[in-house]
Amino acid sequence: MKKLSFIDATLRDGSHAIKHQLTVSNIENYCIEMDSVGMDTIVVGHGNGLGASSLQVGLSLLSDYEMIHTARKYLERTKLGVYMIPGFGTIHDDLEPAINAGIDVVKIGCHCTEADTTRQHIEFARNANKEVYGVLMMYHMASINKLLEEVQKMESYGAKGVILMDSAGASTMEMVKKTVATLSENVNIEIGFHPHNNLGLAVANAYTAIQEGATIIDGTVKGFGAGAGNCQLEALIAVLEKNGYATNVDLYKLLDVNDNIMPQISNCIGGLDSLSIVSGMSGVFSAFKIPVLKAAKQFDVDPRDIFNELGRRKAVGGQEDMIIEIAEQLSNPLGSNEDDLTYQIGSLL
């Protein structure tokens, strides 16, 4: 039984839940308590990774540098990591400074069919002797064979492992089982899983992934995260221990962080609302929730219909502009059921 690694994304993916407004104090208190819990790595940064702070996806309170610098002071037993999506961040402006600031782990992410875009970044981090993982986002949108090709590319670039990100929380347990089993059997590097809880299955999916050979799980404390939230680490550790797995995690200390630290960050964490569930069903990136609600209000349409259309169009992360377009079309009775040309002709009549 290979050693399990838990990567704590609370201060990165969790950041979405509070619109990236984590403070220095939040990060300090969190890292001080969390360092001795037994996580492999704690990741910090904007919800969309290094370099992502912007008007389009949300400005963060602190710069990437401030977050890394703060966390670096308090993490001794746990590695410090960052996440970056090429396009949102660049090697020169974001990755290199982060490495210089003393991070240990780099996770480079891309849409599940675009591993090519991560080559330079993975190689750069490997050459800097950092531990590097590739992340395939919205993994449910590619066939298992295609995923295998993408994993093998990342392996060739020097990634230590590849993490499948269930960005939309759209996975059923069967989907996780088949995908992780196939990938684990066919590559030598580690396979990881990053659940989201849109269908209430985050813990179950993480557990299923581990049963099928995954050795890395991304989760957060209290499931803190965008929309439906992430895999709740405390619940997963409890399930694993109940099933006889050795986690090397101090569960009581982890629960203390839940009790004592998380209320400083947010006073109502957890609970699936209807948009979370609809995004899970439609397979749409859960972080779209805030722009979807905004556009729905602006155009007076049902936000769930926007999600369904985004799912139909197989929208991926980074395509927030499409939301306004869809909402506008839905609000226009002529345009909503016609193709673009008819819509344009109609608007001229």
Next chain:
Amino acid sequence: MKKLSFIDATLRDGSHAIKHQLTVSNIENYCIEMDSVGMDTIVVGHGNGLGASSLQVGLSLLSDYEMIHTARKYLERTKLGVYMIPGFGTIHDDLEPAINAGIDVVKIGCHCTEADTTRQHIEFARNANKEVYGVLMMYHMASINKLLEEVQKMESYGAKGVILMDSAGASTMEMVKKTVATLSENVNIEIGFHPHNNLGLAVANAYTAIQEGATIIDGTVKGFGAGAGNCQLEALIAVLEKNGYATNVDLYKLLDVNDNIMPQISNCIGGLDSLSIVSGMSGVFSAFKIPVLKAAKQFDVDPRDIFNELGRRKAVGGQEDMIIEIAEQLSNPLGSNEDDLTYQIGSLL
């Protein structure tokens, strides 16, 4: 593929979450919206069932009669049900009046090894031509063979089905699989499952139960319920539909209840805190949370240690008095690790 029935416990089990303070208005608005969603039955009442309102387990705002009477006015397409634990309620004072008030469904519950205590009540309700289900609470505490005996007893009394209640949210998916498969294969009546979300597995456990032959699931909207909460109906319906099951539930209407009605009842629903998880790990009835926290505060001890001791003693629902005793012993350094006699001698020194 047998028809699936969903029993909505939001206005009964969910009541624990707000200390049984549901109002007439809450019940009215809820039933008006929920009646056309497609639930088989909506259950109303005190969290611990008919007759349970008391200082010990919590006084409810409304009497059982008021709750039944209010719901009865607005449920036409969905059956109205009640839950009763013999001991908390009696035939004469509670069950018979409820039947006279026009309920359709009766659920009679007991500890998982005590089906004998339900015989008179199940027979009474059957003789009144009501649809009757037995409920085996804390089912994880009995062997599968013992559970089978108890289910067969309830079957002989006239129960249409037996629902396994995972009162402590202690079930792993493997446990659910083995138990439900064995029972389904060996009895003719319906088998149901009532998850709790202490280990983040409520939806997964409900799904697993259905895969193994369960045809009844108890859940709540938004997972609203005591402690860790119940199986979130919206998430379960979404998972089932994604897996090709016919649920006959209007998911959008169900999601509307989540969005529009639940905020009237409680403004922060969901999220597993540390006590929820510890109670799931120790296998202790989750509704102990409030008295455990109170006793922990009173005696200045760690509430998780109280839970672990309750689990060690295999405490069951109704034994809230034991909590004070344990907390007292934990707070007394002499008494906490000794047996009762030594404790008594020690306190005389």
